[in-house]
Amino acid sequence: MAAAATCGTGAGSTGSMVAAGGKNNVTSFQRRGPRASGSDSSYSRLVSIAGTRPSVRNGQLLVSTGLPALDQLLGGGLAVGTVLLIEEDKYNIYSSLLFKYFLAEGIINGHTLLVASAKEDPADILQELPAPLLDDNVKKDFDEDACNHKTAESNIKMKIAWRYQLLPKMEAGPVSSSRFGHYYDASKKMPQELIEASKWHGFFSPEKSSSTLNIEPCSLTHGYIKLLQFIQNIIYEEGFDGSNPQKKQKNILRIGIQNLGSPLWGDDICCTENGNSHSLTKFLYVLRGLLRTSLSACMITMPTHLIQNKAIISRVTNLSDTVVGLESFIGSERETNPLYKDYHGLIHIRQIPRLNNLIYDVSDVKDLAFKLKKKLFTIEKRVE
Amino acid sequence: MFPELNNLLNTTPDRAEQGKLTLLCDANTDGSFLVHHFLSFYLKANCKVCFVALIQSFSHYNIVGQKLGVSLTVARECGQLVFLEGLKSSVDVFFRAQAEPHPLQFLREANAENLQPLYEFVREALKPVDDGEAAWRCPVLLVDDLSVLLSLGMGAVAVLDFIHYCRATVCWERKGNIVALVHDSGDTEDEENNILLNGLSHQSHLILRAEGLPTGFCRDVHGQLRILWRTPSQPTTQRDRSLTYQYKIQDRSVSFFAKGMSPAVL
Numbered sequence: 283m284a285a286a287a288t289c290g291t292g293a294g295s296t297g298s299m300v301a302a303g304g305k306n307n308v309t310s311f312q313r314r315g316p317r318a319s320g321s322d323s324s325y326s327r328l329v330s331i332a333g334t335r336p337s338v339r340n341g342q343l344l345v346s347t348g349l350p351a352l353d354q355l356l357g358g359g360l361a362v363g364t365v366l367l368i369e370e371d372k373y374n375i376y377s378s379l380l381f382k383y384f385l386a387e388g389i390i391n392g393h394t395l396l397v398a399s400a401k402e403d404p405a406d407i408l409q410e411l412p413a414p415l416l417d418d419n420v421k422k423d424f425d426e427d428a429c430n431h432k433t434a435e436s437n438i439k440m441k442i443a444w445r446y447q448l449l450p451k452m453e454a455g456p457v458s459s460s461r462f463g464h465y466y467d468a469s470k471k472m473p474q475e476l477i478e479a480s481k482w483h484g485f486f487s488p489e490k491s492s493s494t495l496n497i498e499p500c501s502l503t504h505g506y507i508k509l510l511q512f513i514q515n516i517i518y519e520e521g522f523d524g525s526n527p528q529k530k531q532k533n534i535l536r537i538g539i540q541n542l543g544s545p546l547w548g549d550d551i552c553c554t555e556n557g558n559s560h561s562l563t564k565f566l567y568v569l570r571g572l573l574r575t576s577l578s579a580c581m582i583t584m585p586t587h588l589i590q591n592k593a594i595i596s597r598v599t600n601l602s603d604t605v606v607g608l609e610s611f612i613g614s615e616r617e618t619n620p621l622y623k624d625y626h627g628l629i630h631i632r633q634i635p636r637l638n639n640l641i642y643d644v645s646d647v648k649d650l651a652f653k654l655k656k657k658l659f660t661i662e663k664r665v666e
Numbered sequence: 667m668f669p670e671l672n673n674l675l676n677t678t679p680d681r682a683e684q685g686k687l688t689l690l691c692d693a694n695t696d697g698s699f700l701v702h703h704f705l706s707f708y709l710k711a712n713c714k715v716c717f718v719a720l721i722q723s724f725s726h727y728n729i730v731g732q733k734l735g736v737s738l739t740v741a742r743e744c745g746q747l748v749f750l751e752g753l754k755s756s757v758d759v760f761f762r763a764q765a766e767p768h769p770l771q772f773l774r775e776a777n778a779e780n781l782q783p784l785y786e787f788v789r790e791a792l793k794p795v796d797d798g799e800a801a802w803r804c805p806v807l808l809v810d811d812l813s814v815l816l817s818l819g820m821g822a823v824a825v826l827d828f829i830h831y832c833r834a835t836v837c838w839e840r841k842g843n844i845v846a847l848v849h850d851s852g853d854t855e856d857e858e859n860n861i862l863l864n865g866l867s868h869q870s871h872l873i874l875r876a877e878g879l880p881t882g883f884c885r886d887v888h889g890q891l892r893i894l895w896r897t898p899s900q901p902t903t904q905r906d907r908s909l910t911y912q913y914k915i916q917d918r919s920v921s922f923f924a925k926g927m928s929p930a931v932l
Contacts, residue, residue: 510760510761563817564773567756570754571760572757593859640699
């Protein structure tokens with residue numbers, strides 16, 4: 283496609299091109315490749331953002347979900363400006379792991395994080411992120427380097443040896459990584475200095491209950507209104523919506539919302555069938571509006587197996603862009619089934635968006651299972 | 667617009683009918699390609715189009731429209747297209763109190779009774795130009811999609827009332843057309859959606875229903891399209907005509923073929 287050709291970035295190079303918005307607001311859905319479109323002269327400023335790449339199919343800007351196998355199933359990654367909905371598995375084990383991979387990927391790429399939860403303090407969530415997996419040979423040399431003094435020369439040495447770029451530097455600074463999508467070691471924690479070097483905002487629902495509201499009572503629950511205001515505030519103040527053209531370095535905002543729809547947010551759709559049926563869907567709609575007009579991507583985990591009113595699940599699916607369902611075998615009769623003995627659960631790709639296109643990337647394989655080995659979370663076609 | 671679909675529907679942009687309500691419906695699949703078809707069809711037919719786009723952004727429709735041969739930016743600038751971008755406006759409405767009534771006013775209200783502000787917006791957008799020269803052929807209202815209004819707190823009856831008012835103004839008074847997309851939720855018991863779908867099916871002149879294949883996913887056949895011509899105002903002395911085709915969506919067009927006659931199979 284013309285867009286990919288004019289971008290011309292190879293597989294290993296940094297980031298991608300995104301056309302900065304001119305008169306209009308920045309939307310991540312603007313066509314890349316100014317020479318291809320040729321209509322708007324304000325497309326001429328091209329900015330590359332770490333941790334992103336253009337989609338091969340339609341030039342859409344993509345970020346990694348933190349799991350390269352999932353990126354491949356979703357057509358290359360998660361499109362900036364869209365919502366990825368993860369339907370939680372029954373005990374929220376694997377979905378919270380995917381959530382952490384998403385946030386860890388943001389830290390490695392230097393993206394700004396916005397973590398929202400009603401159950402755990404975001405600071406605690408960040409402490410438990412998995413460590414990035416390093417190449418073993420490279421790690422040995424890195425240890426040797428650590429003995430020497432960190433001076434400007436060692437910086438230059440790292441620049442020449444491009445392979446080392448994916449290692450975190452010892453001094454506090456964002457890790458510049460040229461790879462798209464990293465592997466994480468679930469048994470180790472992310473180094474403290476990386477977490478401290480990253481920029482993040484936390485929203486812990488019980489803490490914010492005393493803030494004043496300047497919105498008339500609409501059918502949204504309290505928790506959702508506060509979260510929307512918080513997100514909109516961050517987007518506006520840090521210029522993710524292009525409202526501050528003076529900001530020299532554009533960045534992506536990764537929003538992670540955990541257990542949305544659970545009773546801890548004040549929503550009762552998981553408790554009763556006739557609950558407030560519009561609160562969650564309205565929230566998703568306004569959230570999507572915020573995302574489409576800013577450089578951000580959002581991952582939401584939702585306990586859909588608890589929602590009593592099935593109509594809400596189909597509405598929520600229609601309001602999200604990408605929907606992935608996790609089904610773990612723990613506690614079910616499949617755990618002892620010899621067919622599934624190698625796997626921990628099934629993964630269902632329920633919906634993939636058609637963005638700027640009539641067609642979309644859909645993998646032929648529909649029967650997918652995942653397993654969590656000692657370090658890696660792998661997704662593969664289920665073999666009999 | 668897809669030339670093969672024009673052939674199936676027996677229309678061309680020059681001979682577009684007037685005063686019709688077309689219902690687009692999708693079940694277990696994505697029917698948005700039909701919306702793109704009708705949008706480019708009516709723009710090419712030189713009609714004035716009011717597009718209430720609640721589900722995707724303007725640039726999405728614009729980029730697909732360019733593949734189909736229409737430019738939405740040009741149409742918007744010269745006044746042929748009035749575009750209500752739901753996602754962007756919802757952010758404005760929700761976070762800032764508006765001075766004048768906004769078409770998406772119901773987002774701020776706890777119990778919005780009806781969609782009157784939205785109807786006023788449509789009526790204003792498709793007002794006939796008074797300077798004597800008939801610039802555009804007929805007004806067209808395109809809605810993508812109506813099921814989202816249910817998710818945003820409106821009842822099925824309120825949405826049906828809105829369509830009724832729009833029909834009275836656009837179809838009957840100004841001899842224009844309405845095209846609306848509604849999702850069919852299938853076996854999930856979404857009663858409000860079923861009420862809306864049934865109510866609209868009875869009022870429509872033409873129903874296009876895109877269904878996923880009952881046997882599941884197939885790479886060469888993406889789904890099945892059922893076309894139903896109806897005459898809602900007259901008693902059914904003649905049977906409604908119905909046709910079924912299977913289709914495959916490609917990058918710039920959609921190809922249709924009779925059931926079982928996919929080129930991949932033959």
